[in-house]
Amino acid sequence: MGKVSYKRLKGSQSLRQRLLLATLKGTPVLIEDIRADDTIPGLRPHEVSLLRLLETVSDGCHVEINETGTKFRYMPGIVMGGKHLVHDCGVSRAIGYFLEPLIVLGLFAKKPLSIRLKGITNDSKDPCVDTFRSTTLPMLKQFGVPSEGLELKIESRGVPPNGGGEVLLSIPIVQSLTAVTWIDEGMIKRIRGVTFSARVSSQFENTMIHAARGIFNHLLPDVHIFTDHKAGPQAGNSPGYGISLVAETTSGCFVSADTAVSYARGDDVAEIDDEKKELLPPADVGEQIASVLLQEIEQGGVVDSAHQVCGVSSLYVFFV
Template sequence: MAIQGEIFPDKGKGRSTSAAQEILRFSSHRFLRQRLVLCILSGRSIRVDNIRPDDVHVGLRDYEINLLRLVERITNGSTIDISVTGTSFVLHPGILPGGRHTHTCHLGRSIGYYLELLVPLAPFCKKPLTVTLHGITGSVNTDLTVDSIRTVTLPHLHMFGIEDMELKIIKRGSAPLGGGEITFSSPIVRHLKTIQVVDPGKIGKLRGIAYSTRVSPQFANRMVEAARGILNTFVPDTYLYTDVFKGEESGKSPGFGITLVAQSSTYTLHSAESSSATSRIPEEVGVRAARLLLKEVQSGGCVDSRHQWLVLLFMALGKEDVGKCLFGQLTSNTVQFMRDMQASLGVRFRITDAGSNLLLLSCLGVGYSNVNKRVD
């Protein structure tokens, strides 16, 4: 990673054709991961400016630099130039070779923050990707916990034909000191399936995992009990598991949390989670997670609201066929992502009102195929 002071020269990289690809420009530090994903998948260079120009800590944060390092690690031939002040950077993406990698995540964010970058990239590598990440497995701020990634994010990819993604939690580690370790492995695909998911079904199953590290094992049970108190009135098929890690495997800091997943009769998922970061009392954490789940269920659609962008991305990357999916209310994150996607992939969605606050989003895939994959 080179640090440069000047305005970056737009490296043509030996292009001699007349329509050299212009650099996509983005502003603000937000939505960084989505933009990195789009950059790497589309192969178009991006430049992000105005990264916290008026903040006390100007420029990229440490965890963002760490994220860029992860990008550099999993790609071949990328160049990242960060300005001296850190308020802007240019990324010329390389290709995704796959293989085994190990990365230590910054403790400012949880592992989920970094995994969310890896998940959409992993199926398009040259070889199957296996990444071992060290850091905080629980949640920091609003990052997804690794449990959410495992139980919600990965099943969302099943509908696109990516079945064998795997996430193993080897050690759990809570904020602030972390100490957790996970292994993420993904197969590769050539094409994505086109989806027609328009039936949200009815919620028939509730599952959940309550985890705790370096606290009394009873904490997990208390969270489960509290959440059950609310959820049992809706669905009797509620199984909440406790996952208590001890000793070496429980990281360096005390912490606990719960992840709830609601599955409908048509296998659509909605999830919510809460952790000790919001409250010190296990009951409160459990109840809060349950209520957040109800709220999430109320928003409706066939996709969990925090995975809207992922589903939209994979719909856009599909074959040149029309894909359809029913969504609940779009989050701000999704809205921005749709704009970014139009800029980088040129995909525009048709939005149809499906009544009762639901939206039917349809698009024509760009026919993205995994060109990295070797044939023999």
């Protein structure tokens, strides 16, 4: 076996896109100076977990991380896909952080992918799993991805700080994607949504729905927001609640906004406090996320802010 030639990169910026494109092109990469000057240098737990996820779905993938985590070598393998795969995403970042690159990789696997992801399903940092189900997956159909075999099933909820959620992702394989010219944003024709609550009163969901509808009912009549209250093992390990909304246009565009309310992770707070801070009232949550969705609509465009991964196209040129 000959000597491997690695493409050398620096820093932690756009790490997911770099790994995604390296895997799709089969380009070995060496990334150095990862937060080398930070108080806590090196890769974060969710970034290490992402590398382990790539190993799970690939055959022949090899990762070498130095002791400080400030440098690693990544030798991509063949994305095999397969059934009954399992990956624990941890609680450093939500499952949505892993879904964004995983969905793209799954489309080009050798076999259809079916994987169970464990961790946090809803938080305020990453797009929630409801948004992937209601917005991201329908958007993929615009590019020729078949509906059959494309599914995201939420089996249990999990919010910070302790997670406990599980989802089952199924992705079919495609030979190629269809190029589209997508510039007609259309007019809003309906709004759909779902609220969730875990280890709190189900009345929180009704309050969020009433607050959101109080804003939308002035604009259009076709507004339906469903509830998803979880209890017992399906409620995860921490209390929380939230809402995900999507506006569908006459031209088939989907514009989404979501949020979740829960107690902070240990690394999200600047000081250690034994008393838990009071959570945002559900009425305020409903009003705020409705306003955020209206802001997304006002900005225009065929996709919302969460689905604009502009760095991918520029990085692709870097790998050519």
